Amino acid sequence: MKVRILSVFVFLFFALTIFGCGNSDTKGKPDLVLWHWMTDREEAFLELAKRYEEETGIKVSFELYAPSDAYSQKVRASAQTGTLPDIYGLLAEKRDYAAFIKAGHITDLSDYMNGFIATNKDDYAKLIKKGFISDLTYDMEQKFKEWRRIFFKKALEVNIFPEGNQWGVKPGIYGVPIDVTNIQMLYNKDLFKEAGLDPEKPPKTWEEFIEAGRTLKAAGIPGLVSGWGEIWMIDCFASNYAMNIMGKDKVVATIKGKVPYTDPDWLKVFHLFKEMADEGILAPGIVAMVNKSAEQTFANNRAAFSFNGSWCVNVYRGMNPDLNYAAIPPPLVNKKNPMYIWGGAGASFLINEKSKAKEEAISFLKWLTYEPQQAFLSSKTNNLPANQKCLVDIPPILAQFADDMEITTHPSILPASEYSQVIEFFNKGIQSIIIGEKTPEEVAAKVQEVKERRMEWTKKREARKKQNN
C-alpha cells in the first residue's frame, strides 16, 4: 500500500515538475517584446498592442514585471546574460543609464529623433515596403516630420546625453518618453473657502503662502501636507526654492563645490522649513509621512495644501472624486528669479541595441508616441502625455500641470550631480529642522562638512588613479 502511495507521489511530483517544462504559451512568438513595470497602464498598453497588430500585423508583447524593485532586478540580471527584450524601461540613476549605454544595451536614437536623415531613410522605406507601417491611421505626411518635435522639450532631456557629458557617453538621445510629469503645489478650494480665503486667489509669493497658512491654522485647518517621510520629496521642495532664491547657476556651483552650503542663500532655504514649522503650517507628522498617506490626507480634505506630482490627479480621483482642488507653482520667495519645479519624462522606453528587431521597435515607439495613441494613454491613465500636441482633451487639472512643463528641471539634467551622501545629510537635516532638533545653521554646517569630506576623498581617489596609470 505504502509503496503504491510512494509511486503515486513520485509520479505526481515528476509529472507536475516536468509538465510544462517549457514555455506553454501557444499563441505564437511575438515580433516585439517590451518589458515594463507600470501596472496601472497595463490595460491601456494591451489595448494599444492590439491596435498596433491590427494596423501593421506586428505582434507586440507587453510584459509586466512589478513592483519596480523586482523589475529592476530582472533588467539587471537579463543585461548580464544578454537576454534583454527589444524594448524596455530602465529605473535607474543617470550613471546606471550611462553604464547600460556603454555596455551596448541601449540604442542611440538621435538620428531617428531628429528626422529620417539619409542614412536611415532606406531602412524606413524597407519597413514601409514590408508592410510594417503601411496602414497606420494618421496622416502619411506626419511620419516624415521630425519625431523629436512632438515631445515636450523637457520630456526628452532625461534621455539625452549631451556633448562632453560626465559619464563619457557618446552624445545622443537614448530613450523615448511616453509621458511626462511634474511636481507642484496643490490647494483645496473648499478648505480655502471654509477658512475665509478666496479660492480663486491662491498665494503667489512666500509671504502670501505663510499668511494663508496662518489664516487656515486659525480656522483649525492643517496647512501643507506632503510625503516628506520619503526624503526625495523634501529634496524636491528644497531644490525648487534653492533655484528660486539663488538661481540655477549658483545651485550648480554649489554642487561643483564652488559655493558652500553655509552660504546665506542656502541658509535662507533651510530657514523656509523652520518658518513653516514655527508657524504651525505643516501637517502633523509630515517628516515621517509617506506620500501615500499624504495623498490620503489631502484627498480627504484634511489639509489645505499639498506638494505632489501630476500623477496625483489619478490618485485623488480614486480616493475622492469630489475633491475640489487646483495646481499652482510653489509660491515665489525671490521674485527676481524664476521658480523651477522638478519634472520631465515620467516613463521612457529604450531600445535594446542588440535586438534583432531594432527597426521594428523604433517604428513601434514612433507609433506609440503619436497623437492618437498618446491621447488614448492619457485618457485611460490620467498621466500627462509626452506628446505636447495631445493636450486638447485632458482634464483642466492636468492642463494646469501641463502649463508649467516648460519650467521643469531635474537633478539628472543638471551639468553636475551631488554626492548621494550629501543629499542624504541635506534632506535628513531638513527633517531635523522641522522637528526642532537642529537649527538651519547647524544643518548647513554639517552638510558642508560632509561635502568637503567627500570632495577630499574624490580628490585622493583621482590622484591615486593618476598615479597608478
Place this chain on the structure above:
Amino acid sequence: MINRFILEKRLKSVVMHLILLSVAATCILPLIWMFSSSLKTQDTIFSNMHIIVSDPHWENYREAWTKGNFGAYFLNSVIYTVSVVGGVVFTASLAAFAFARLNFPGKNIMFYMFLITMMIPIPGSFIALYVLLQKLRLVNTRLGYILPQINAGLALAIYILKTFFEELPKDLEDSARIDGCGKFGVYWHIAMPLAKPAIAVIVVFNAMAVWNEYLLAMLILSSKSLMPLQRGLMVFQGAHITRYPLLMAGITIAVVPIVVLYLIMQRHIITGITAGAVKG
C-alpha cells in the same frame, strides 16, 4: 491562605489571557481589516474606517478573480507548491536520514555547508541564479522556478529532520533490519512515519513560502501562463494608485488555501517545531 493562593493563580491567569488576547488581536485584526476592506469601494476605503461594512460589495471578489486571472494562476500555484513541497520533503528526508544514521567521510562538513545556505536569502543570489538558469536553458520554465525553491527549502528541512532521525532508538533500527529491512526500508517504514510532526512543519513552512513567493517568479518567468497566484495581485497595484478593494479581495482569496492547510496541520506543528528547536 488558600483563597489568596487561588486569587493569585486566577489573577495570573487573567493577566496571561489578556496578554495572549492582545497578541491574538494583533494577528487577527489585519485579517479582519483585509476582509472588511475587500467589501468596500475605492473611495469608501479611505473615508469609512469602520470594520463592519454596511453596504458590502461582494462583486469585488468576482472582479478580482476575473481581472487578476486567478483561475490560471491558482492552478500554477498549486503545481508549484505541490512540486516544491514534495521535492523538499523527499530530498531533505533522504539527506537528513543519511546525515543522522549513516557514517561517511565529510558528513559534518557537508551538513554545515547545507546549514550555511540558510544564511543566504534567494534574492541575494538572484543575478547569479538567473545567469545559471539561463545557461541551463531553464529561464521561463516551470522547472527553472521549482528547482531553486526546492534548493532554498532544503537546509531548514534537513536540519529539522536530522534532529528527529537522530533520536530514533538504535534498537528500533536493529529490529527492522532483523525483519529484513534494508537502509531504505528503515528510512521508509520506521523513520518517516515517526517524523510526521517534523514533516508537517516542513510542509507548512514550505507551502507558505512557495504560495507567497513572487520575486523569483518575476525574475525567472516571462509567460503569463506560467505565473503564480501572486502575479494576479500585482494587477491591482500601480506605481501611484492601488485598487485596494480588489487587492484585498484578491489577497483574501489567496490566503484561504494556506490558512486551511495550516489548520489541518496545526496539531503536528508545535511538536515538530519544539522537537527541532530543543534538540537541535
